[in-house]
Amino acid sequence: MLAPARLPTPLTRLLDPVFERAGVRLRLKRDDLAHPLVPGNKWRKLAPNLELARAEGHTRLLTFGGAYSTHVRAVAAAAHALGLGSTGVIRGEELADAPRNRSLRAAEEYGMELEFVPRSAYRSLVTGDHGDLVARWGRCLVLPEGGSNASAVRGAAAIPAELPDLGARDLVCCPVGTGGTLAGIAAGLPSGARALGVAVLRGEGYLEREVTALHRAAYGREFANWRIDHGHHGGGYGRVPAALEEFAAAFERRHGIGIERRYVAKTLLAVYDLAEAGELAPGTRVTVVVTGLPDGTG
Ligand SMILES: Cc1ncc(COP(=O)(O)O)c(C=O)c1O
Incomplete structure (x- = not known):
């Protein structure tokens, strides 16, 4: 809860x-x-989306961000507290095998699964129709970068x-x-x-x-x-x-x-x-x- x-x-x-x-x-x-x-504007922006996820019966949240994104970490924390799965699509393929920074480590500790994508492909994944991502991760509520919808x-x-x-x-x-x-x-x-x-x-x-x-x-x-x-x-x-x-x-x-x-x-x-x-x-x-x-x- x-x-x-x-x-x-x-x-x-x-x-x-x-x-x-x-x-x-x-x-x-x-x-x-x-x-x-989920402090600050993270709460203001996420709370209605969590309500939507519940109402639509989603079992996973998926979102995007850079390696230092506080939005990604807040989504991980909220999903964990609500018993939902979470996926973070992270800009920078080279980070996949690097030691995790504080933000990404916290996201993983909340159970978020991280998918590292090349910088060149990141933008089109964020702005695209998310069909490939949904095919890979299953039905999920997709939240935009920074959570602004x-x-x-x-x-x-x-x-x-x-x-x-x-x-x-x-x-x-x-x-x-x-x-x-x-x-x-x-x-x-x-x-x-x-x-x-x-x-x-x-x-x-x-x-x-x-x-x-x-x-x-x-x-x-x-x-x-x-x-x-x-x-x-x-x-x-x-x-x-x-x-x-x-x-x-x-x-x-x-x-x-x-x-x-x-x-x-x-x-x-x-x-x-x-x-x-x-x-x-x-x-x-x-x-x-x-x-x-x-x-x-x-
Ligand atoms: C502390 C803080 N303030 C403000 C913002 C910016 O808010 P918005 O993306 O809604 O413009 C962010 C980023 O999400 C943030 O982390």
Whole structure:
């Protein structure tokens, strides 16, 4: 059995001179505390898919990712807790015989079977019709890379639904990897409130198209209340430049809250930069969704 999530997740007000000078309020939505096995946006995106797997009688979950994917590990943990089989299709054939990193070792300990595929074949497997995979692994619920599908977007829409009194002064911020979390937050906002996603990879144009496609898939329409910041990816996916590391360490010292670097720290740095540059109108209330646990925990 999968333990229930601890919802609503806490909302923490932060006092910080950068925001005080700008006349802006800053809060953290602590989704990192949502669930011990499936924390952060993983819970928001996976929970409705697990429900779907149960309703449709699937006995296996299959998904895709790189060797460091926290999504792959979360799927393994959830499948294990629910008594389902799981398969992880992992990018990089050369990793098959290499010692497992922490993430893949944890996935295997949860019983996930790993299939390592050549980098050249990986993309077409992810975007293809999955017929070959289903033939190999049997009937299974196939979850996309990063877990972002229509059900996941509807799951993430529960995040703003947990924020009381949202209105025109509110800006709700989150990292953008595959776009499902931002798509859900934007869709769940009441009229007047806005969502800001911070790209964690070089993806200008591409990420906007992904979010729009997810809105169409989940709600059959587009939303105009969101945008993506492309100035804080730190050089690309998984990159943590020295300035970002320094910012995150100083934030941790000042506020006593551990910060995940590849997604959450980039988002926080973006809102600090916007506040410092005077790009947030005085009176704005910024809520940063903490979508994952600090590195090395969980
Ligand atoms: C901690 C964390 N935050 C944010 C994201 C990005 O979310 P999305 O893929 O929905 O854009 C991820 C990746 O899945 C993540 O691991």
